[in-house]
Amino acid sequence: MAEVIMPKMGDAMTEGRVLRWIKQPGDRVARGEPIAEIETDKVNVDLEAEDEGILAEIVVPAGEVAQVGATIAVIRRKGEPAGTPAVAAAPPARTPAPATSVAARPAPEAPAPPAPGSESTVPVAERSAASTVRASPLARRLAEQHGIPLASIAGTGPDGRITKEDVEAAAAARAPSAKAPAAAAPAVPTAGDRDEPLSRMRQTIARRMAEAKQQIPHIYITMSVTMDAALALRRQLNEGTDDTRKVSVNDLVVRAAALALRRFPALNAAFVDGAVRYYGDVNISVAVALPEGLIAPTLYHCDRKSVWEIAAESRALAERARAGKLRAEDLQPGTFTVSNLGMFDVDVFAAIVNPPQAAILAVGAAKPQAVVRDGALAVATVMQVTCSADHRVTDGAEVARFLAELRRLLEQPVWLVASRPAG
Amino acid sequence: MPELSYRDAIRATLIDEMDRDPAIVLLGEDIGVYQGTFRITADLLGRYGPTRVIDTPISELGFVGAAIGMAMLGLRPVVEMMTWNFSLLAFDQIVNNAAKLRYFSGGQVEVPLVIRGPNGAGVQLSAQHSQSLEVLYAHVPGLHVVTPATPAEASGLLRTAIRGRDPVIFLEHAALYASRGEVPDGDFVLPFGRAEVVRAGDAVTVVAYSRMVGVALEAAERLAAEGIEAEVINLRTLRPLDVETVLASVRRTHRAVVVQEQWRLFGAAAEIAATIAEGAFDLLDAPVERVTGADVPMPYARNLELLALPDADDVVRAARRTLYREPASAGGHADG
Numbered sequence: 001m002a003e004v005i006m007p008k009m010g011d012a013m014t015e016g017r018v019l020r021w022i023k024q025p026g027d028r029v030a031r032g033e034p035i036a037e038i039e040t041d042k043v044n045v046d047l048e049a050e051d052e053g054i055l056a057e058i059v060v061p062a063g064e065v066a067q068v069g070a071t072i073a074v075i076r077r078k079g080e081p082a083g084t085p086a087v088a089a090a091p092p093a094r095t096p097a098p099a100t101s102v103a104a105r106p107a108p109e110a111p112a113p114p115a116p117g118s119e120s121t122v123p124v125a126e127r128s129a130a131s132t133v134r135a136s137p138l139a140r141r142l143a144e145q146h147g148i149p150l151a152s153i154a155g156t157g158p159d160g161r162i163t164k165e166d167v168e169a170a171a172a173a174r175a176p177s178a179k180a181p182a183a184a185a186p187a188v189p190t191a192g193d194r195d196e197p198l199s200r201m202r203q204t205i206a207r208r209m210a211e212a213k214q215q216i217p218h219i220y221i222t223m224s225v226t227m228d229a230a231l232a233l234r235r236q237l238n239e240g241t242d243d244t245r246k247v248s249v250n251d252l253v254v255r256a257a258a259l260a261l262r263r264f265p266a267l268n269a270a271f272v273d274g275a276v277r278y279y280g281d282v283n284i285s286v287a288v289a290l291p292e293g294l295i296a297p298t299l300y301h302c303d304r305k306s307v308w309e310i311a312a313e314s315r316a317l318a319e320r321a322r323a324g325k326l327r328a329e330d331l332q333p334g335t336f337t338v339s340n341l342g343m344f345d346v347d348v349f350a351a352i353v354n355p356p357q358a359a360i361l362a363v364g365a366a367k368p369q370a371v372v373r374d375g376a377l378a379v380a381t382v383m384q385v386t387c388s389a390d391h392r393v394t395d396g397a398e399v400a401r402f403l404a405e406l407r408r409l410l411e412q413p414v415w416l417v418a419s420r421p422a423g
Numbered sequence: 424m425p426e427l428s429y430r431d432a433i434r435a436t437l438i439d440e441m442d443r444d445p446a447i448v449l450l451g452e453d454i455g456v457y458q459g460t461f462r463i464t465a466d467l468l469g470r471y472g473p474t475r476v477i478d479t480p481i482s483e484l485g486f487v488g489a490a491i492g493m494a495m496l497g498l499r500p501v502v503e504m505m506t507w508n509f510s511l512l513a514f515d516q517i518v519n520n521a522a523k524l525r526y527f528s529g530g531q532v533e534v535p536l537v538i539r540g541p542n543g544a545g546v547q548l549s550a551q552h553s554q555s556l557e558v559l560y561a562h563v564p565g566l567h568v569v570t571p572a573t574p575a576e577a578s579g580l581l582r583t584a585i586r587g588r589d590p591v592i593f594l595e596h597a598a599l600y601a602s603r604g605e606v607p608d609g610d611f612v613l614p615f616g617r618a619e620v621v622r623a624g625d626a627v628t629v630v631a632y633s634r635m636v637g638v639a640l641e642a643a644e645r646l647a648a649e650g651i652e653a654e655v656i657n658l659r660t661l662r663p664l665d666v667e668t669v670l671a672s673v674r675r676t677h678r679a680v681v682v683q684e685q686w687r688l689f690g691a692a693a694e695i696a697a698t699i700a701e702g703a704f705d706l707l708d709a710p711v712e713r714v715t716g717a718d719v720p721m722p723y724a725r726n727l728e729l730l731a732l733p734d735a736d737d738v739v740r741a742a743r744r745t746l747y748r749e750p751a752s753a754g755g756h757a758d759g
Contacts (some may be wrong), residue, residue, distance in 0.1 A: 044554050135704070136707060136708040136709060137704050137705045137708075138677050138705065138706050138707055138708040139706050139708060140705075141706070156747065157709075157747050158750070158751040163708055163709070164677060164708040164749070241476075324572055
């Protein structure tokens, strides 16, 4: 038997909801085949089987929430007898589990009872997730009265049992949040006002951005980059190529940022527990605007990839994000973020650092501007970039040097396509 | 309202009732000339003479059987068991005759019999003489099982027992004979099947009977010192059992601790815990805790005897467990 567990997708994820089961108990599943759709903090992801066999049991039904690491289904591997106790070995839903990527782990060895003649039938023990949550009878009753899902309450009793006190605390925690909008409501309410509960994605954005602004002392440095050479290069690269292979301005910026980060590791870092962690890889999160909010999936090893590779991956990533089909690895946190509002004709803006990263680059539109060159007015295409950085990790001068390097690479863009690293 | 010892309250009640009703006779080993092993019948032979205070041979089966016959024919015998441990010799008479004659005779025959004597441990009488045998009798339909915790209760419940129409197992506690308390004057009667809330509280219900009521009250005082107000219920009688008083309390407190001196397995606490689970399941916030004696023959050595008996510490810990302020127990031993 192999347990299918709720994967950890993204640093901030602690629980996920099973949106629907693509496979049903009794169905054959192949390795890599999607078996369920999972809603994480921000996006919906297809969960792929890591084992081949038969989906023996669904532990967490569609619509229910499970903690990261909790068993949500069981796959009976080829050759295993039917009727092998499966969930006996499953950890309770609320047990904190180590972070893992999308995975179906083999269960601890369970005694295989003799099941003569039962090979053809698949026993399906339909269990509601609520029954796997440990709660006192009184707590269950109170939770129902308050309309609070048991799975959303952290139990403080033995083995995570939810007690009366836990439900009351959860109810109390809800009450003020329900009152808060009233307190913060405009002095003159109008008939058109409406309160809309936060979506899951909005909740995550709200929490993470508030955390970042409260905890990270931001420093903002802006620099202008003349983009004529970069745009000329882009034209050359894209000439005659079909749309699916075209390189965008943002791809060039990502490539330039990756190369610059190699030289300024303090910008490719994180403030963790009183230490600065310098990342070994350069993985750049690219902010993608979706109708329901913002998401920043990650492009890996941008310093070791060509602009074409970056372009292709970036395009695929954006498509997956818009289709709500991001994979678990897409959502692992990067080491630096690029946020580009150039397509909205924005001149300049300052972004909020994306924790735990130390820096983020906010990219404006590349526009023709009057510039002074050799004492004379000239027209150049100028793009303003602003780097927001965690001042605990680095200082203004270092950020300025990083931006100067970024500018050099974009203004002499041959280095972005040269086969050896810029230097 | 005089203050009496538990022992004197029982003796005074016997005298009151014997003065009132000439049909009452006493039977037992060493109750007359020797005046009773625990001095309950001191001077009664002199008062009522050998036809009403009958010294018996050492033959529990014989004299309990004789008493059942007396009761069937209109007398009201009160039999003293030197200790309840010796009642095992008369178990057949009690269970198969006393408890069943009303039923067998379609109500034509009554057995107004009281068997009384010390039950339980705590006075270093070792394994054979320190047992708590209440559940053996509480298990049997046709018997009343009475477990007074105070001198007043001993008096009021004994009157009800003597005046009743059915056999009563009257379990005094050897370690309570010297305890003192006020006993109401006059014709003081306490009904069977009516528990008493001896201390009001809202945090946890502690159910006890006999000597454990005092232990529960001591625990409640200590819990109060840390802000936990325990409600203590004294059952007074195990059969009939006052289920309603217990459930009403647990429905308010959402937690229960049941305390018994006897062994844990298949004990009174198990019965009461199950009753609570049946009647208040949806209102429980924690499993019902049992505080019981250790699962061993009672040791003679004082230190070991104390270890084998539940005390206020054990009750405090159990109460804290129901409030999730103490790690869950592994279960099994004296404190559960």
